[in-house]
Structure formats: C-alpha cells, structure tokens
Amino acid sequence: MMPYVFFGLCLILAILGISLLNKIQRLKELREKVAALNFSLEEMDEQAKLIMRTDMELNKAQEELDKKISGLDILQKLSREISTTLEEKQIFKKINNQYVEELGFEKSLAFLWKSLEREFQLYLCIGYSQDESLKIKAAVSANKDYFLDLIKSGATASSEFVPPGALSKIKINQIFLVHSFIICPVLAQEGDQGFIFVGTQNIESSTTKGDLEFISILANQIGQTLDNARLFEKTWRSQQELELKVEERTRQLTGALEEVKKISKRKSDFISSVSHEIRTPLTSVKGYAAILLSSKLGALPDEVRVRLEKINRHSDELVHMVNDLLDISRIESGKVEIKKEPLSLRAIAEKISDLFAEQFKTKNIAFSSNIPDDCREILADRSQIERVFMNLVGNALKFTPQNGKIDIGASRLNNVIQINIKDTGFGIPEDAQEAIFEEFYRVDNTINQEVKGTGLGLTLVKHIIEAHQGKIWVKSKVGEGSTFSFTLNAA
Numbered sequence: 181m182m183p184y185v186f187f188g189l190c191l192i193l194a195i196l197g198i199s200l201l202n203k204i205q206r207l208k209e210l211r212e213k214v215a216a217l218n219f220s221l222e223e224m225d226e227q228a229k230l231i232m233r234t235d236m237e238l239n240k241a242q243e244e245l246d247k248k249i250s251g252l253d254i255l256q257k258l259s260r261e262i263s264t265t266l267e268e269k270q271i272f273k274k275i276n277n278q279y280v281e282e283l284g285f286e287k288s289l290a291f292l293w294k295s296l297e298r299e300f301q302l303y304l305c306i307g308y309s310q311d312e313s314l315k316i317k318a319a320v321s322a323n324k325d326y327f328l329d330l331i332k333s334g335a336t337a338s339s340e341f342v343p344p345g346a347l348s349k350i351k352i353n354q355i356f357l358v359h360s361f362i363i364c365p366v367l368a369q370e371g372d373q374g375f376i377f378v379g380t381q382n383i384e385s386s387t388t389k390g391d392l393e394f395i396s397i398l399a400n401q402i403g404q405t406l407d408n409a410r411l412f413e414k415t416w417r418s419q420q421e422l423e424l425k426v427e428e429r430t431r432q433l434t435g436a437l438e439e440v441k442k443i444s445k446r447k448s449d450f451i452s453s454v455s456h457e458i459r460t461p462l463t464s465v466k467g468y469a470a471i472l473l474s475s476k477l478g479a480l481p482d483e484v485r486v487r488l489e490k491i492n493r494h495s496d497e498l499v500h501m502v503n504d505l506l507d508i509s510r511i512e513s514g515k516v517e518i519k520k521e522p523l524s525l526r527a528i529a530e531k532i533s534d535l536f537a538e539q540f541k542t543k544n545i546a547f548s549s550n551i552p553d554d555c556r557e558i559l560a561d562r563s564q565i566e567r568v569f570m571n572l573v574g575n576a577l578k579f580t581p582q583n584g585k586i587d588i589g590a591s592r593l594n595n596v597i598q599i600n601i602k603d604t605g606f607g608i609p610e611d612a613q614e615a616i617f618e619e620f621y622r623v624d625n626t627i628n629q630e631v632k633g634t635g636l637g638l639t640l641v642k643h644i645i646e647a648h649q650g651k652i653w654v655k656s657k658v659g660e661g662s663t664f665s666f667t668l669n670a671a
C-alpha cells in the first residue's frame with residue numbers, strides 16, 4: 181500500500197510543480213506585457229504632451245499673426261491719413277487714442293527737439309493727464325542727452341532691450357508710468373527730429389518684436405511726412421514770396437510803363453508842335469529861295485545862284501524830315517486813318533521800278549520783281565504802302581554799290597503775304613539790325629558818312645506796317661547784302 185501512496189504523492193507533487201512552473205511562466209509573461217503597456221502609455225503621454233505643446237505654439241503663432249494682420253491694417257490706415265497731411269502739428273493729431281489702443285497700447289507721446297529753443301516739445305499726448313504729461317516733459321528735458329543720443333544713433337528702446345546709457349528699463353518705466361514700452365526715433369531729413377513713445381500699464385502684456393516693427397514703421401512714416409510737410413511749407417513760402425515779388429515788380433513796371441507812355445506822348449506832342457512850327461518858316465525860306473532862283477527879282481550872279489540852290493536843296497531835305505517826323509508822330513498817336521483796299525503788288529513794283537529807273541541806270545543796278553500769282557493782291561492803304569516800298573527800295577539803292585542787284589519777291593502762307601526786298605549792298609552788322617528801326621538811328625560806318633539820311637525812314641516804315649497789323653524784320657550779312665521782309669494781309 182505504501183509504495184502506491186508514495187507514488188500518488190509524488191505524482192501530485194509533480195503535477196503541482198508543473199502547474200507552479202506554468203503559473204510562474206504566465207506571471208513572467210504578464211509582467212512583461214504590463215511593462216510593455218507601461219512603456220507605450222508613457223510614450224503616448226509624451227506624444228500627448230508634444231501635441232499640446234505644438235497646439236499651444238500654433239495658437240500663439242496664430243494670435244501673433246492675427247495681431248500682425250490687424251496691426252498692419254491699422255498702420256496702413258494711419259499711414260494713409262498721415263501721408264496726406266501737410267502741416268507739422270496736424271501729422272501728430274492724426275494719431276488718436278483709438279489707433280494707439282488698436283495697436284495694443286493705451287499711452288503714447290511724441291516729442292520733437294526744437295533746435296532753436298534747445299528743448300523737447302510735446303506734439304502728441306495720449307493716455308496721460310495734464311499733470312502727468314508735464315512731469316514726463318520735465319523728466320525728458322532732464323534726460324535730454326539720453327534721448328538726443330537715441331535720435332542721433334537711430335536706435336530704438338523697448339522693454340525687451342534698452343541701449344546702454346543713463347536710463348535703465350526700470351527708470352524709463354518710472355518716467356513714463358508704464359509697465360512696458362517702445363521708443364522709436366522720428367528721423368526727418370531736414371529740420372527738427374524727435375521720438376515717438378508707446379506704452380502700456382498692463383502687467384500681463386509685454387511688447388513683442390512685432391510691436392517694435394510696427395512702431396518703427398510708424399516712426400519712419402512720420403519722419404517722411406514731416407519731410408514732405410516741410411518741403412511743402414518751404415515751396416509754399418517761396419511761392420508766396422515769388423508772388424509778392426511778381427506783384428511788386430508788376431506794380432513797378434506798370435508805373436514805369438505809365439511814365440514811359442506819358443514821356444512818349446510828351447515827346448510826340450513836342451515833335452509834332454516843333455515840326456509844325458518849323459514847317460511854316462521853312463516853307464517861306466523855300467518860297468523866297470524859289471522866287472530868287474526864278475530871277476523875277478533880277479538876274480543872279482552865279483555864286484549867289486549856287487548858294488541859293490543849296491538853300492533850296494537843304495530846305496527840301498528839311499521839309500522831308502519834318503514831314504517824316506510829323507507822320508511818325510501822327511501814326512504813333514493813331515491820328516492817321518489806314519484805308520485798306522485791294523492793291524496789285526505787281527503794279528506797285530512796276531511803279532517803283534519806273535520811279536527809280538534813272539537811279540538804277542546810273543548805278544547800273546539790275547532791278548527785278550518776282551511776284552507769284554497767289555501774291556498778286558494785298559490789302560493795304562495805297563499811299564502808305566507806296567511810302568514803305570519807296571523807303572525800302574530807296575535804301576537798297578542808297579546802300580548798294582555800282583553793278584549790284586535789287587529784287588522784290590513775295591510768298592504766301594494762308595492769308596498772309598510776305599514781301600522781301602533784297603539787295604546785294606553793304607549789309608548791316610548784326611548788333612544794329614534791331615536798332616535801325618529806332619528813330620534817328622543810323623549805322624555808324626564809313627558809308628553813312630558819305631550817304632545822307634535822317635534815320636527816320638525805317639521808323640516810319642515800321643509804324644506803317646504795324647498800323648496794318650503786319651511785322652517787319654531784316655536779315656543781313658555785312659559785305660553780302662540785306663533782305664528787308666514785311667507781312668501784309670492778302671486781299
């Protein structure tokens with residue numbers, strides 16, 4: 181019996197042992213699984229933390245982005261308002277507390293350094309009482325070197341970074357009564373410069389890099405607008421000065437013109453009355469000379485006759501001159517009526533040719549006229565225009581040496597006919613080409629010492645042409661000849 185019991189016990193023990201071993205094995209496996217589970221749980225936890233961190237960062241970035249977008253929007257609006265302002269004080273008035281608040285601040289100040297007064301002046305004050313602003317201004321003045329250095333170096337100061345100098349971040353906070361701040365210099369090219377300050381008392385919000393960028397842009401914009409405003413002011417001032425000068429000058433010129441007119445009228449009146457006075461005795465001198473020359477009062481010795489003929493000739497010249505003078509003053513004062521009628525230019529040229537035929541022959545001058553069909557008829561006062569031709573052709577004859585050429589030509593542009601009287605004479609120096617139309621002007625040369633004249637012919641011609649609403653000018657080269665041109669209306 182005993183061996184069976186023993187065997188049975190051994191069997192039971194063996195079964196129990198195997199089962200124990202199995203359990204231990206399972207336990208080991210379970211432990212391993214738990215460890216693996218724990219590991220993956222930790223991993224998941226890490227990942228969850230990472231996701232949360234990323235989410236927070238994303239939110240922050242989104243917030244920053246939103247802030248930037250709205251900041252840019254505000255800046256754009258503000259810039260638009262500022263940039264259209266052309267008055268220094270008005271520029272700062274555009275920055276109101278709404279804009280400042282939208283940018284995330286409740287306090288703002290702007291100071292400009294007035295170099296003449298040598299002090300900082302307050303141009304903008306938002307978020308401070310008057311008392312506070314006075315205290316801040318006093319503190320800024322007391323630390324003016326620090327702020328001037330900041331402006332000079334173009335550096336910014338903010339809660340994040342304050343450039344080394346007399347004022348620390350805490351001191352600046354105390355001066356401006358804020359928790360965080362930004363100070364940016366306002367740099368204008370010309371004139372007074374300064375700085376803009378923004379700040380907040382809010383302990384939770386502190387200034388960011390983005391804020392600093394915005395305020396720097398704003399300060400730049402203010403600087404540029406200050407430049408524009410000053411340039412405008414300068415331009416406006418010089419324009420005003422110019423206008424005043426022009427007004428003053430115009431007044432002086434009008435006065436001078438009136439004076440010239442008065443003098444000119446007095447001169448014309450004088451010439452006219454003197455000419456009249458001279459003409460009467462001159463006519464009797466000429467009359468007596470003519471009577472004597474006619475030998476009605478007895479025969480004249482040759483010597484007396486020669487002298488009387490001289491008196492007669494010189495009297496003629498004088499009468500001619502007096503008549504010219506009288507005509508000039510009459511035309512000048514508008515007393516001569518210009519009776520315009522259609523006239524044949526070819527007929528006038530022919531008449532002139534006949535009139536001077538003898539002189540042309542004597543000097544062997546080839547005279548020609550070339551009037552195209554479209555210039556056949558002019559609208560002018562017959563006797564006055566004939567005087568013009570006589571004077572101009574007469575001068576051409578006087579100032580052209582033997583064997584020369586004189587030509588009358590014409591051309592037409594629309595309703596205006598240009599007549600050219602061309603000679604191959606001595607010519608007129610360039611600096612005298614305008615003066616020859618003035619009264620009594622004669623070119624100072626050897627020819628004029630030989631050729632007689634009064635210097636009145638061209639003045640009379642110019643007056644007649646202008647009375648016809650035409651123009652007269654000369655083109656000439658010494659030694660080659662001259663071309664006198666004038667314009668008249670076509671008939």
Ligand code: ADP
Binds near residue numbers: 576606636
């Ligand atoms: P005058 O002939 O009596 O001197 P004008 O007024 O007719 O006076 O002319 C003024 C001056 O212009 C003349 O003295 C002369 O010097 C110059 N002049 C005029 N016509 C001519 C010409 N065709 N050629 C050269 N010089 C001329």
